[in-house]
Amino acid sequence: LEGQGFESPETHDAYQLAVGVGEHYVVKVDQPCIEDVEIFDTFDWRLLRRSLALCRQSNSLVLKSLKDGTILTDLETSNEPGFAWDLPPSELKERLITIIDVRTLIKMAAVQQRTTPLRALNRNGKTVVRLMHKDLFIPSQEGGTKLVSQVWLWPIRGYARRFRDLSNYLKGEGFVDTTDLDIHKKILAAAGHDPDGYSAKLDVRLSPEMRADQAMQIILRDLLQTMKLNEKGIQEDLDTEFLHDYRVAVRRTRSALSLIKGVLPAEAVASYKPEFSNLGQLTNPLRDLDVYLLKEHTYRDMLTPPLRDHIQPLFEHLHSLRAQAFQDVVAGLNSKTYRNFIRDWEAFLDIPPLAASSAPEAASPILAVAKQRIFKHYRAVSKVGAELLEHPEDERLHVLRIECKKLRYLLEFFASLFPEELIDHLTIQLKKLQDNLGNYNDLCVQIDYLLKMSEELPVKGDGSKETLLSIGYLVGRLEDKKQEIKSAFAKTMRDFAAPANKRLFRELFASNDGGAGA
Amino acid sequence: MTVLAIYSNKGGVGKTATAVNLAYLAARGGMKTLVLDLDPQSSATFYFRIKPKLKRKARGFLRPGSPIERSIKGTDYENLDLLPGDFTHRNLDITFFSHKRSKHRLGKILRPLENEYDLIIIDCLPTINILAENIFNAADVFLVPVIPTTLSVRTHEQLISFLQETRRDLSALRIFFSMVDRRKKLHQELQGVARQEFSGVLQTIIPYSSTIEKMGIERQPVPAFAPNSFVTVAYQGLWDEVKDILPVQRKRSRLRKSK
DSSP states (O other): OOOEEEEOOTTOOHHHHHHHHHTTSEEEEOOOEEEEEEEEEOTTOTTGGGTEEEEEETTEEEEEETTTOOEEEEEEOOSOOOBGGGSOSSHHHHHHHHHHTTOBOEEEEEEEEEEEEEEEEOTTSOEEEEEEEEEEEEOOTTSOEEEEEEEEEEEOTTOHHHHHHHHHHHHHTTOEEEOHHHHHHHHHHHTTOOTTSOOSSOOOOOOTTSBHHHHHHHHHHHHHHHHHHHHHHHHHTOOTHHHHHHHHHHHHHHHHHHHSTTSSOHHHHHHHHHHHHHHHHHHHHHHHHHHHHHTHHHHHHHSOHHHHGGGHHHHHHHHHHHHHHHHHHHHHHHSHHHHHHHHHHHHHHHSOOOTTOSSTTTTSBHHHHHHHHHHHHHHHHHHHHHHHHHSOOHHHHHHHHHHHHHHHHHHHHTGGGSOHHHHHHHHHHHHHHHHHHHHHHHHHHHHHHHHHHHHHSOOOSTTHHHHHHHHHHHHHHHHHHHHHHHHHHHHHHHHHTOHHHHHHHHHHHOOSSOOTTO | OEEEEEOOSSSSSSHHHHHHHHHHHHHHTTOOEEEEEOOTTOHHHHHTTOOOOOOGGGGGGOSTTOOGGGGOEEOSSTTEEEEOOOGGGGGHHHHHHTSTTGGGHHHHHHGGGTTTOSEEEEEOOSOOSHHHHHHHHHOSEEEEEEOSSHHHHHHHHHHHHHHHHTTBOGGGEEEEEEEEOTTOHHHHHHHHHHHHHSSOEEEEEEEOOHHHHTHHHHTSOHHHHOTTSHHHHHHHHHHHHHHHHSOSSOOOOTTSBOO
């Protein structure tokens, strides 16, 4: 039995509602309640994207569905929520971990809610419809400004007709249908948020006939926007995803510049590209350390119990390294060089495309450029992949991983030029292969890193031997995993190279017209 | 879903008050609860201010798969619904008798509600016949209010011999003392006798009280209109005891005939 929500006409308050409904029913008004409500979500709106809301109200955290307003779970706590793993053991914790993962919860808005429950009774004094009048205020020192007034109706089983009557009555009085989602978005908008405004995913709409240089500018501007939006979160060290998303945008930018040559003026590209490499260099150590520290629990669980405590010095060491790496990144982002670079880059992306560009493919339609580049890199992936099925060498696996990445970025840049479901399908196929290669590479890197750390770990007291032993044990476990993943490579590669995928790549991207820039 | 039958083969023992108050406490404790008012006088229905009438097709549970769900009404309390009583229930035994597998008819009718409710409380009518057998087959736990008077205790003896004659296992049967007047010496003596003679006697005693009689005026469960009264405390105690003996998951009725 679902409730129905209405937005009240501006002048209507709980009293008028009671009087109005009172013309048809005996109305009972229950005790009103005033409550402060704070809304939490991650920076990239992971809850809202799933139509969920996490509210903190009267000493508890409540996870609600915005589809029908049902409370999914709640937890009594007076603490402000942050990371899911810091919550006390509860259903809320379990649910949040799968949704927000490593992101932290941020207070997005605060409202004051004044609710008045009412009941419509029939002649026997039996409740036949429940109502709730709800005013939302944006709190301020002057007592707050009203954001919206709502009325909610809930039917009672067996009294559906009464519910319909009241619903129609309200519509006749100028009440407008609304949902929890509408109200939630209204609150966020009033707090200055635009939940559709940020996505770590590339979000550009290109048209096939567009000039290639113009399309490139659109893609690069979107990536720059992502970088800029994450800067603050990196500097405040809220969670590790700000830096991660920032770095992905940097890497995509570098790839765009090197994979799609001949579209933007070569001299400009040559001057900006090294700066993006520098940003990669600047942030590498911090990201690496974030990755290891996020794995702290996984590593600990991999160790046999007697060794578990001895790994502690390693993490202490990593924490102190991270503190330094973080300072370096913050200093870098605040430096004049960086500020100037971003300003210049933005200005460059805003220059309207020149009719007489020095770049040979500047004026080509973007569709032709996209097809040619994607197909070229698809062929490279296929070729290296086929070789590897014959001789799986570590070095060539690395090459294949890089080729896959290039292809993936190209598919992402140009996704809007092709049918969505086909691009999605190919992306999923490619992603499976990338996951295998990526996991393998991660393990190689982790093993090297741990071995390197074991050399530079400061020697303190008698425990260091055990610490080295536990690192050695960990390396052994990771080595086992590495072999496991490697043995799954052949099947993953064959799946990707399946005839159906081959045909689809050919149909979508092979140019029959001799293609521009071939 | 667990089925709890409040049953007595004698009238006026506080059956309906027990059904209504226990249902209220169960629902308040978070169990999705349905009261099934099988009494043709529909007292439980009256207490909840609901009209004692079923939808035409559900009358007398006549048809197989008859849509009793559509006759269910929400009460004024969260988690608590009611299937109203109906005057046609006076013929329920005849109705059931005319069906195939007539002794299992009620269980079959309740089956569609299995996923919707945690607890179904049946307010039975005072009879020992085919309807009672239906209730025995459908219920997981049987709760019998007994007034500590000679007649009441005798009636309970009759019930037990009936159950033994029909070779039923008595382990799901519980009795408790209802409408107990602490001032009456006889009440106290008989309680002692009964506790020795019968097994499954619960500790809680529901006293005789005008507060319970007020349910008819207030038309609400006692804990709703008199939350601080000693009767509320008594019913809460009774519910706590009953809750502990309810099977966690629905099992086949233990009052089935033992072979």
